[in-house]
Amino acid sequence: MTAAGLDLADLSLVDAADAVRKGEVSAVSLLEACLANLDSHEAAVNATIWVDKEAAFTAARAADAKRAKGGPLGPLHGLPLAHKDMYYQAGRLSSCGSAIRRDFVPDYSATVIERLSAAGAYAFAGLNMAEFAQNGTGHNRHHGDCHNPWNLSYITGGSSSGSGAAVAARFTFAALGSDTGGSIRLPAAANGVSGIKPTQTRVSRYGVMPLSFSADNVGPLTRTARDCARIMSVIAGHDPRDPTSAEMPVPDYEAGLTGDLRGVRIGMPSTYFLDEVDVPVRAAIEASTSVLAGRGATIVPLTLSLMDAVATYAAAVSRVEGATIHAEWMRQRPQDFATHINARMFPGYAIPATYYVEALSRRGPILKEFAKEVFSQVDLLVTPTIRTCLPTLAATDIDNGPPGTEQVALGISTNTRPFNYLGLPSMSIPCGFDPNGLPIGLQISGRPFAEAAVLQAADAYQRDTDWHARRPAIAAV
Amino acid sequence: MSEKTKFVNHMVASISTWHGVQPPNEVALRMLGDLEKLIRDFEALRGTMRFEDEPASFEAALVEAASIGVRA
Numbered sequence: 449m450t451a452a453g454l455d456l457a458d459l460s461l462v463d464a465a466d467a468v469r470k471g472e473v474s475a476v477s478l479l480e481a482c483l484a485n486l487d488s489h490e491a492a493v494n495a496t497i498w499v500d501k502e503a504a505f506t507a508a509r510a511a512d513a514k515r516a517k518g519g520p521l522g523p524l525h526g527l528p529l530a531h532k533d534m535y536y537q538a539g540r541l542s543s544c545g546s547a548i549r550r551d552f553v554p555d556y557s558a559t560v561i562e563r564l565s566a567a568g569a570y571a572f573a574g575l576n577m578a579e580f581a582q583n584g585t586g587h588n589r590h591h592g593d594c595h596n597p598w599n600l601s602y603i604t605g606g607s608s609s610g611s612g613a614a615v616a617a618r619f620t621f622a623a624l625g626s627d628t629g630g631s632i633r634l635p636a637a638a639n640g641v642s643g644i645k646p647t648q649t650r651v652s653r654y655g656v657m658p659l660s661f662s663a664d665n666v667g668p669l670t671r672t673a674r675d676c677a678r679i680m681s682v683i684a685g686h687d688p689r690d691p692t693s694a695e696m697p698v699p700d701y702e703a704g705l706t707g708d709l710r711g712v713r714i715g716m717p718s719t720y721f722l723d724e725v726d727v728p729v730r731a732a733i734e735a736s737t738s739v740l741a742g743r744g745a746t747i748v749p750l751t752l753s754l755m756d757a758v759a760t761y762a763a764a765v766s767r768v769e770g771a772t773i774h775a776e777w778m779r780q781r782p783q784d785f786a787t788h789i790n791a792r793m794f795p796g797y798a799i800p801a802t803y804y805v806e807a808l809s810r811r812g813p814i815l816k817e818f819a820k821e822v823f824s825q826v827d828l829l830v831t832p833t834i835r836t837c838l839p840t841l842a843a844t845d846i847d848n849g850p851p852g853t854e855q856v857a858l859g860i861s862t863n864t865r866p867f868n869y870l871g872l873p874s875m876s877i878p879c880g881f882d883p884n885g886l887p888i889g890l891q892i893s894g895r896p897f898a899e900a901a902v903l904q905a906a907d908a909y910q911r912d913t914d915w916h917a918r919r920p921a922i923a924a925v
Numbered sequence: 926m927s928e929k930t931k932f933v934n935h936m937v938a939s940i941s942t943w944h945g946v947q948p949p950n951e952v953a954l955r956m957l958g959d960l961e962k963l964i965r966d967f968e969a970l971r972g973t974m975r976f977e978d979e980p981a982s983f984e985a986a987l988v989e990a991a992s993i994g995v996r997a
Binding site for chain 1: 936939940943944945946947948949950952953955956959963966967970973974976977981982983984985987988989990991993994995
């Protein structure tokens, strides 16, 4: 908090970075602001697994010294960031939210961590997450459940639970999450922040804990769409160390944020994504389309014919791949997983290889058919990120809940998982609050590699709304 | 013994045989039973699509689909 009463951690990432570049604030003061919020509220939120304050102050002082010397500064110069605890940093803990890797210290760093560092940012904490990134709620038996800053009894969404909560609580300006079935977009929606899952292959996964080879994605959670654009411009692009990363050129995402949506056609599907949607969620989404239309977009009702296939195949792929990666531990030390984790993986061993191959073989043809059906009519899709009002931690606690709790917990990702199977860029931004005072997320999705269009629509929406700027009043514990 | 129990027992035996993994808890058995829905969903898709004859990759499909519907 400054003498004027301004909490510097309330700045957006872009505003904070620009303030450092201009010399209006110091990197040390930004770090102090984030740590002050962390010290005040971490006991309630439980968003972190580790915090390295000493290294953080060393990095912040070095950033201020570099600026004082003059010379070029990166677009994230002097910013304290924190990431889901599955991004490898040489010599630092990377627990992956697990007991099994509680002491795992990698000897190399993820490409995205190196790119953020080259842009001037540094990481000061590892954030809480679902164990091995395998739930959509934010429960964690080993490191403690992460709590929603808007109401501590409610889920944060997962698996990037700490990423969503830490950004909302002003512990950090941005956090990397990962998204295999919605794990960036769900916590973005639940915590009232902005998060983008890029196109499959758009961002390097080198040095990032795998869950599902086919569906894992790396992306940021931030306060605003513009913040996401800046991070994406830094981390996107081919990486020789990740041969699955695309060799597509990376645009200047921020430069495309004009606020003008004239000529943009936005589809609102009437099928699948609104099935059994809660009334407040539907109302928020419909109100959002009016805002987008006010910026010049044309809203087009859509009927989608392929969603049954997409949902079915998506369920098979991620289950099999997750079970495969963890097979050795499932044989030798299954008790070291939480109940809801090993229970979720177990059915993956029963799915026949022919189903798995069918799901993967049809992925490309389905994507092309989906694109012809949808993107010949519209440029973007808008849907709810989560169909229901946000549930409580208790209502989704598989380990301690009655039979049927698993259906509630797994249902959280019904609207997000299809975009992982299709590989499309998809973003969640805040678009309102439900009757319990918990955020509602608007999901915007586009063509492959059309992150710029997704970000442009999200930014345009945020120019006329203030949901993204609201700050939770975190209850004391 | 119910049909569901028979299904679960059969799957448990299959998993043990093929993978050497044992059911870790009751929740796992419940979720294993839910695979009946996945089987029905796959059954419903039978005959709706064909495999591509030529070599293909999802990465290539992403690039191809990127330009579908793009207006000049």
